[in-house]
Amino acid sequence: MLEIECPWCGSRDQDEFSYGGEAHIVRPLSPENLNDREWGDYLFFRDNKKGQHAEQWCHSAGCRRWFNVIRDTVSYRIVSVYRSGDSPSGDPS
Amino acid sequence: MIEILRPRMKRERFWGLLVKGPIISMSQSPLIEILQPISAPGVSGEIGFRMREIPFKTHVNLRGDANDSKFMICASSLLGIDLPLAPNAVVESSEWQVCWLGPDEWLLIGLADQDVLVEFQNQFLESHSAVVDLSGGQTIIRAGGHAWRDVLASACPLDLHPRAFKPRQCAQTVFAHTNVLLTSVSNDDGRGVRAVDIVVRRSFADHVCRWLIDAAAECGVEFEVPIE
Known part of the structure; x- marks a missing residue:
């Protein structure tokens, strides 16, 4: 069980959160110009990193905000937490 | 109800x-x-x-932009107290208990009747906000x-x-x-x-x-x- 630091509410149990997959996936600006492979890449294919992985979490039983987490997929240790729209260091991107 | x-x-x-x-x-x-x-x-x-x-209290969910001064001033004047901006904070005025639910969301608990809620909705119409009566819920x-x-x-x-x-x-x-x-x-x-x-x-x-x-x-x- 993870203990996750919500950027608003502070440290809470994983029970209160829901997982939202890999973070920082940008929707293509003009999907109509993509071929099937590129569109499929965007929709379905994700990195399967061993090590630090940027992912989205939602504090669904709390403040209901989405935010980003850098988590080590080997040790499960959470390296950092930052709000949506911020870069991993915490500065607005 | x-x-x-x-x-x-x-x-x-x-x-x-x-x-x-x-x-x-x-x-x-x-x-x-x-x-x-x-x-x-x-x-x-x-x-x-x-x-x-503690039954039959008035519960109101209020959403709005905390950076919108018009919204914040309107809330303060209607509730008699500033909306709390610190996460998980609760403030109380003589009539309302105001709980922080999110950066743009609060729960108001009080004993107000239906007329007060209509007044709330009318006042908050001036800003981009939502007032939802949850009393029965x-x-x-x-x-x-x-x-x-x-x-x-x-x-x-x-x-x-x-x-x-x-x-x-x-x-x-x-x-x-x-x-x-x-x-x-x-x-x-x-x-x-x-x-x-x-x-x-x-x-x-x-x-x-x-x-x-x-x-x-x-x-x-x-x-x-x-x-x-």
Whole structure:
């Protein structure tokens, strides 16, 4: 069980959160110009990193905000937490 | 919201706990199925956990942009107090208890009537905001007694230790697989938390109540019938 630091509410149990997959996936600006492979890449294919992985979490039983987490997929240790729209260091991107 | 129900049949026992007192015909509390006082000492012979419903309050969900000064000023003038901006903070004016739910979301609990809510909606129309009356949709269960932290911890992942859960604080969390808002009830001197208000959706209130009664059987439980 993870203990996750919500950027608003502070440290809470994983029970209160829901997982939202890999973070920082940008929707293509003009999907109509993509071929099937590129569109499929965007929709379905994700990195399967061993090590630090940027992912989205939602504090669904709390403040209901989405935010980003850098988590080590080997040790499960959470390296950092930052709000949506911020870069991993915490500065607005 | 308030309607009179026909008197219910008296039950002598509830879940093996001794039940006393008459059944009163009254407003429709979501705890209608357990509308009998319960008083069952625990293994040590004392009552460690007491709870009662605080029914029929006005609950209003307010959403708006905390950076919009027009919205914030409007809220302050209507509530008589500034909306709390610190996460999980609770502030109180003479008429309202205001709980922080999110960076742009608050819960207002009070005793206002329908006219006040219409006034709210009209006033907040000036800014990009939402006012939703939740009064019929949720209720409050107040849980106290010296063992309340232990009883709640049986089904709640939140840290309820005094250094983590402080006076004038609230927290949305899960209790017994149900989304709840916990609000601290301070001691009279304002230092320390003596009880907790569990704000829960109406349809889950009965489940939460029964879970609490069951979880508190060991330390002794007392349940008061809501009095209007």
